[in-house]
Amino acid sequence: MSQEVIKIRGGQPLKGEVTISGAKNSAVAIIPATLLAQGQVKIDGLPQISDVETLVSLLEDLNIKTNLNGKTLEVDTTDIKNAPLPNNKVESLRASYYMMGAMLGRFKKCVIGLPGGCPLGPRPIDQHIKGFKALGAEIDESSDTSMKIEAKELHGANIFLDMVSVGATINIMLAAVHAKGQTTIENAAKEPEVVDVANFLNSLGANI
DSSP states (O other): OOOOOOOOOOOOOOOOOOOOOOOHHHHHHHHHHGGGSSSEEEEOOOOOSHHHHHHHHHHHHTTOEEEEETTEEEEEOTTOOOOOBOHHHHHTOGGGGHHHHHHHHHHSEEEEEOGGGOOSSSOTTHHHHHHHHHTTOEEEOOSSSEEEEEOSOOBOOEEEOSSOOHHHHHHHHHHHTTSBSOOEEETOOOOHHHHHHHHHHHHTTOOO
16 A cells, blocks of 8 residues: 655755735634724735625624725724614624624624524524623524624623633623623633734723
8 A cells, every 4th residue: 555755855944935814713803893993993914805895794784984905994983873784694604793792892782693594592602692691781582583682781790601712702802892890701712813803902992
């Protein structure tokens, strides 16, 4: 039986340049986070993928002015308005669930289609919901196609995630930055995109 072999002859100097595109996982979380800003935001180095275009379209559904030019996105939230997000767009993109935390943080309420066709009952967004409830939100899951999340007031909380989840960690961060008091997430994810979102929110004036 033949066996393929790879031989590497080392000892040679290595040099050159490579352009690294923006990280998808960071981009799809930072774009929803822009709606927490007051006024104008500019993001450079975005990957040129359909997920970015879909999220930009969701921002526009909230009356946010956008200008996506190649790898650069300019956002102006001056005239932002809360609105239900179309189910067809939300279903097409799993990362659209970040709009939940961002809209909850900005408006204290949102109506959004179930991300990625996520069914009710046991589901991967349970930890997100747990975090939102801990911050003071009530969740209406009576619809088979959408979810309503609303809070009279968001308050800081100590939240323990039953499992390490990048999505839940980021979504709770998005909802918590405008909450009164301090929020602590235990068993939080530590992936690079979590750090990127925290740094972005801090650049807007958050304290994470």
